Amino acid sequence: MKVMKFGGTSVGKPERMHQVKDLVTRGDEPTIVVLSALSGTTNALVGIGEALAEANRILAKERIDALHAHYLEFYPALLKTEKGRAKAEDIIKEHFEFLNIILKISFNEAINRDILAQGELLSTKLFYTLLEELNIPAVFLGALDFMSIDENSEPELSKISEKLKAILAQHPGEKLFVTQGYICKNHRNEVDNLKRGGSDYTASLIAAAINASVCEIWTDIDGMHNNDPRIVDKTRPIAELSFDEAAELAYFGAKILHPASIWPAQQYNVPVRLLNTMDPEAHGTLIKEDVETTGVKAIAAKDGITAIKIKSSRMLLAYGFLRRVFEIFEKYKTPIDMITTSEVAVSVTIDDLSHLAQIQKELEALGSVEVDQNQTIICIVGNMVSETRGAIKSVMDSINNIPIRMVSYGGSRHNVSILIDSKFKKDALQSLNEGVFNW
Ligand code: ADP
Ligand code: ASP
Numbered sequence: 001m002k003v004m005k006f007g008g009t010s011v012g013k014p015e016r017m018h019q020v021k022d023l024v025t026r027g028d029e030p031t032i033v034v035l036s037a038l039s040g041t042t043n044a045l046v047g048i049g050e051a052l053a054e055a056n057r058i059l060a061k062e063r064i065d066a067l068h069a070h071y072l073e074f075y076p077a078l079l080k081t082e083k084g085r086a087k088a089e090d091i092i093k094e095h096f097e098f099l100n101i102i103l104k105i106s107f108n109e110a111i112n113r114d115i116l117a118q119g120e121l122l123s124t125k126l127f128y129t130l131l132e133e134l135n136i137p138a139v140f141l142g143a144l145d146f147m148s149i150d151e152n153s154e155p156e157l158s159k160i161s162e163k164l165k166a167i168l169a170q171h172p173g174e175k176l177f178v179t180q181g182y183i184c185k186n187h188r189n190e191v192d193n194l195k196r197g198g199s200d201y202t203a204s205l206i207a208a209a210i211n212a213s214v215c216e217i218w219t220d221i222d223g224m225h226n227n228d229p230r231i232v233d234k235t236r237p238i239a240e241l242s243f244d245e246a247a248e249l250a251y252f253g254a255k256i257l258h259p260a261s262i263w264p265a266q267q268y269n270v271p272v273r274l275l276n277t278m279d280p281e282a283h284g285t286l287i288k289e290d291v292e293t294t295g296v297k298a299i300a301a302k303d304g305i306t307a308i309k310i311k312s313s314r315m316l317l318a319y320g321f322l323r324r325v326f327e328i329f330e331k332y333k334t335p336i337d338m339i340t341t342s343e344v345a346v347s348v349t350i351d352d353l354s355h356l357a358q359i360q361k362e363l364e365a366l367g368s369v370e371v372d373q374n375q376t377i378i379c380i381v382g383n384m385v386s387e388t389r390g391a392i393k394s395v396m397d398s399i400n401n402i403p404i405r406m407v408s409y410g411g412s413r414h415n416v417s418i419l420i421d422s423k424f425k426k427d428a429l430q431s432l433n434e435g436v437f438n439w
């Protein structure tokens with residue numbers, strides 16, 4: 001069995017949804033299709049939630065109506081039969097009635113997550129209606145029946161696997177299953193989600209849960225590029241990446257993949273393919289266990305980083321200092337991305353600022369604390385240690401003119417991370433592209 005995930009732009013127009021239908025029906029292998037919301041929908045739903053959080057019901061209503069109008073325009077171009085269109089009208093009516101009811105009740109975070117779930121529910125139901133209209137046999141799977149996260153918002157892979165396998169066993173002989181990306185249930189049994197871009201994570205979790213032959217991520221570009229194509233001119237797709245390399249790039253900002261989406265597939269050694277819905281024959285990127293890599297392969301950037309420096313003469317020759325520092329971050333469940341140390345100071349970076357004030361206060365008991373916001377981690381991925389002498393030199397030479405706040409090298413053989421002020425990001429990415437890839 002295989003998994004095919006289609007992102008927002010791949011289902012964002014009626015003709016694209018037709019193309020998705022062609023792609024998912026062309027092979028013989030049983031397939032679980034994971035769909036995102038139509039492009040723009042999740043952003044619109046976030047906007048509705050924000051208006052409600054500010055108690056601005058008029059704005060929320062305007063936003064609901066604008067989104068509703070979009071769906072009313074979408075379905076007649078998707079479906080041709082009276083029966084199909086009537087079904088789509090019912091689906092759209094049901095979900096927009098729900099959004100309109102929310103306008104009348106008191107708003108809270110759990111309701112907000114219910115709002116965010118509407119996009120994937122709508123896209124999968126409309127797609128399923130298209131399959132029905134064309135008499136293509138398929139089974140609709142509700143992700144809320146099997147996809148779950150625990151109290152730390154971590155996916156419960158073994159539970160997911162157990163539940164999904166039991167559901168699939170009820171449909172022997174079926175070859176096509178359609179389900180929602182992104183949405184899940186949390187430990188309170190409320191509707192929740194896997195964070196923005198989470199449909200990739202859903203696909204990888206499903207692939208791991210059923211030990212799929214492949215997890216295909218279909219999007220609007222021909223694979224993982226060697227630099228951010230939104231920022232840098234002249235980037236090119238990478239044919240193969242190892243799981244470690246892909247995980248690093250995803251975590252450090254390559255938007256094509258959700259930051260956590262590699263580990264489930266990696267754990268069960270399910271190859272991941274990044275493919276282009278607009279150009280299905282393009283090779284894309286194959287992500288698998290063993291890949292030969294020489295030199296720098298790709299560069300990604302993660303914004304919204306805060307650097308914290310803790311300086312203390314007590315650190316000199318003392319043991320246990322770092323433990324005390326880390327314990328504070330652990331207490332506030334705040335992950336650290338980068339770390340560098342000297343005899344008297346340690347610098348770390350975080351991207352979750354929800355507990356910054358408390359963390360800072362507790363760190364001050366250990367030494368003087370400096371906080372720098374608006375930083376960017378530039379992550380350079382490849383084989384930097386063995387074979388390729390001088391790879392680091394070309395990295396450093398090409399960003400010679402850019403002030404560097406931190407460097408992390410040697411933590412793993414496939415990554416160098418550099419922290420800079422975000423205002424230098426575009427320059428740094430472009431210069432690295434020219435200096436490292438020689439163009
Ligand atoms: P989807 O809606 O299919 O999930 P996304 O917008 O989440 O698509 O991801 C695809 C986009 O990621 C591309 O259109 C591209 O602009 C962006 N992107 C950022 N970095 C990279 C990269 N290194 N390689 C390819 N795409 C990238
Ligand atoms: N629709 C969700 C989002 O826009 C999930 C996804 O597209 O992967 O973030």
Ligand code: MG
Binds near residue numbers: 197200255257258
């Ligand atoms: Mg995405």
